Amino acid sequence: MPTALDRIRDLRALHADGLLSDAEFAQRRDALLDAVPAAPAGPARGTELGLMQGQHVGPAGRRYRLERLIALGGMGQVWQATDLATHAELGHSAQVALKILAPELTSASGPARLLMQEATRARRLAHEHIVRVYDWAQDPATASFFLIMECLEGEDLERLLARTGPLPLARVLALLQPLAAALDYAWAKHGLVHRDIKPANVFVTGKAEVKLLDFGIAARARAGGHRGGTPAFDAPGASGTPGYRAPEAGTPGLVPARSLDVYAVARMIGQMLTGALPAGPGHEPPPAAGLAPAAWELLRAGWADDPARRPESVSALLARLAAAAAPAPIGWAALPRREKTRWRMGRLPARSRTPAMGRTRSGTRLGTRLGTRPRTRSGTRSRTRRRTKRRTRRRTRERRSRFRRHRQSRARAWRRCPSCR
Numbered sequence: 366m367p368t369a370l371d372r373i374r375d376l377r378a379l380h381a382d383g384l385l386s387d388a389e390f391a392q393r394r395d396a397l398l399d400a401v402p403a404a405p406a407g408p409a410r411g412t413e414l415g416l417m418q419g420q421h422v423g424p425a426g427r428r429y430r431l432e433r434l435i436a437l438g439g440m441g442q443v444w445q446a447t448d449l450a451t452h453a454e455l456g457h458s459a460q461v462a463l464k465i466l467a468p469e470l471t472s473a474s475g476p477a478r479l480l481m482q483e484a485t486r487a488r489r490l491a492h493e494h495i496v497r498v499y500d501w502a503q504d505p506a507t508a509s510f511f512l513i514m515e516c517l518e519g520e521d522l523e524r525l526l527a528r529t530g531p532l533p534l535a536r537v538l539a540l541l542q543p544l545a546a547a548l549d550y551a552w553a554k555h556g557l558v559h560r561d562i563k564p565a566n567v568f569v570t571g572k573a574e575v576k577l578l579d580f581g582i583a584a585r586a587r588a589g590g591h592r593g594g595t596p597a598f599d600a601p602g603a604s605g606t607p608g609y610r611a612p613e614a615g616t617p618g619l620v621p622a623r624s625l626d627v628y629a630v631a632r633m634i635g636q637m638l639t640g641a642l643p644a645g646p647g648h649e650p651p652p653a654a655g656l657a658p659a660a661w662e663l664l665r666a667g668w669a670d671d672p673a674r675r676p677e678s679v680s681a682l683l684a685r686l687a688a689a690a691a692p693a694p695i696g697w698a699a700l701p702r703r704e705k706t707r708w709r710m711g712r713l714p715a716r717s718r719t720p721a722m723g724r725t726r727s728g729t730r731l732g733t734r735l736g737t738r739p740r741t742r743s744g745t746r747s748r749t750r751r752r753t754k755r756r757t758r759r760r761t762r763e764r765r766s767r768f769r770r771h772r773q774s775r776a777r778a779w780r781r782c783p784s785c786r
Contacts, residue, residue, distance in 0.1 A: 373481075376390055376393050376394060377390070394478075394481065395478060416434075416444065418432065418433060421449070422465070422504040422506070422507070422509075423504055424502055424504070424505060425505075427450060428449040429446040429447065429448060429449060430449055431445075431446050432445045432447060433445050440466065441464060441509075441511075442464075442465050442467070443462055443463070444465060445460055445463075446460070446461055447461075448461055459516075461515065461516050462513075462514045462515065462517070463511045463514075464512040464514060465509050465510075465511040466510045466511060467509070477510050480512060481510070483512065483579070484498055484500065486555070486557065486580050487514075490551060490555065490557075490580065492546075492550045493543075493574075494543040494575055495547050495576065495580075496517065496568070496578050497514065498512055498513070498515075499513040499514065499515075501513070518570060519568060519570035519571045520568070520569060521564060522540070522564035522565070522567040522633075522637075523563075523564035525569055526636070531637070531639055531640040531653070531654075532637050532638065533655070534660070534686065537634055537637045538686065538687055540567075540569065540637075541630065541634070541679070542683060543575035544562075544630070545630075545678070545683055546680070547577045548577070548678070549679075551580075552623060552678075557580070558622065558623060558626055559626050560614070560625055560626070561579060561629075562609060562626055563609045563629065563633065564633060564637075567633075608642050609629040609632050610629070611625045611628035611629070611672070612670050623678050626679055627667055627677075627678065628667065628668050628672075630679045630682065631666075631668040631682060632667075634667070634682075634686075635668070638653035638656060638664075639651075643668065659689040660689040663676075663685050663686055663689055664686065
């Protein structure tokens with residue numbers, strides 16, 4: 366007799382062939398999981414058998430050997446593993462990561478459903494800054510469900526902050542720009558909101574690449590994402606991590622919006638700049654050292670209780686922070702009169718040269734950009750001497766012209782006078 370797992374696999378095959386819609390596949394899958402009888406009282410199946418290094422897990426034909434424990438969380442464990450089927454065929458195998466559901470949660474349909482939901486959604490998210498998820502399976506010995514993902518070498522942002530302490534704004538923006546690109550892709554292509562952004566879900570690889578993890582409680586807010594007025598996500602609206610979860614996240618019937626992720630990222634930026642997570646309402650943290658007041662106000666708007674005050678996306682938040690922290694160029698009206706004179710003479714000091722005046726960021730002079738020759742001290746003196754010579758010659762010609770006209774008028778007058786002849 367086929368088990369519920371076999372039936373779910375058959376449904377997934379039909380869904381992959383296009384014979385089942387997303388809503389119908391999710392409805393039948395949830396019905397099968399809800400029909401699984403609850404485990405008897407006492408320790409859940411698989412609790413006596415702990416996971417250890419070298420243990421083989423997975424169904425027949427898809428076995429994996431556990432190599433080392435990578436992380437341990439409330440939902441389960443993450444192990445680095447070797448794909449034994451690929452290793453038997455090729456003699457070698459790339460390492461994968463197995464996210465194994467805790468055995469005590471195996472008997473409950475909710476965590477298993479969330480794990481399958483994460484696998485289904487993450488497999489569609491083909492982005493360079495989102496961790497790749499290959500498939501999900503169940504171990505027959507422990508009855509634990511697990512995800513098969515790409516194995517990353519590096520550390521998450523939580524460990525990075527514990528090791529380095531507060532980071533400068535430039536470093537923070539460089540780390541979070543890939544995260545913003547991944548969130549923009551998930552929203553534009555699939556209408557997904559992550560809802561659980563925190564330092565532990567941002568991974569920095571050894572090659573300085575940034576990967577976004579854990580779409581387990583992501584929420585859909587686009588066409589087909591609602592059934593009967595209820596958002597189509599299985600995790601409760603209040604799911605997420607305290608400290609990074611927006612105040613409106615637990616509102617009944619809330620339509621998931623990007624402002625949920627903006628709130629979490631703004632809180633995380635405050636933690637990265639100051640070294641501590643900003644406190645709740647009424648406990649405003651001091652501004653980060655070296656951060657412009659305008660940038661700090663923008664950051665406070667990012668974690669405002671009112672979603673309307675927050676920027677429209679994480680990318681917009683980062684762009685505004687970068688613009689507010691950049692030094693403002695010195696305008697012509699702000700220059701003292703003496704420096705304006707020195708500018709006209711080509712001797713403006715280097716401290717007053719800005720991208721708008723004087724030298725550009727690439728080091729070229731403004732005169733070169735405008736098609737004129739660059740001004741130097743020697744060139745200014747030569748030009749002054751040439752200008753003086755031209756002025757002298759012009760005045761000489763004018764004097765000679767006046768004298769010539771005077772002589773001509775005297776000659777005409779003499780010719781007209783009869784007594785002078």
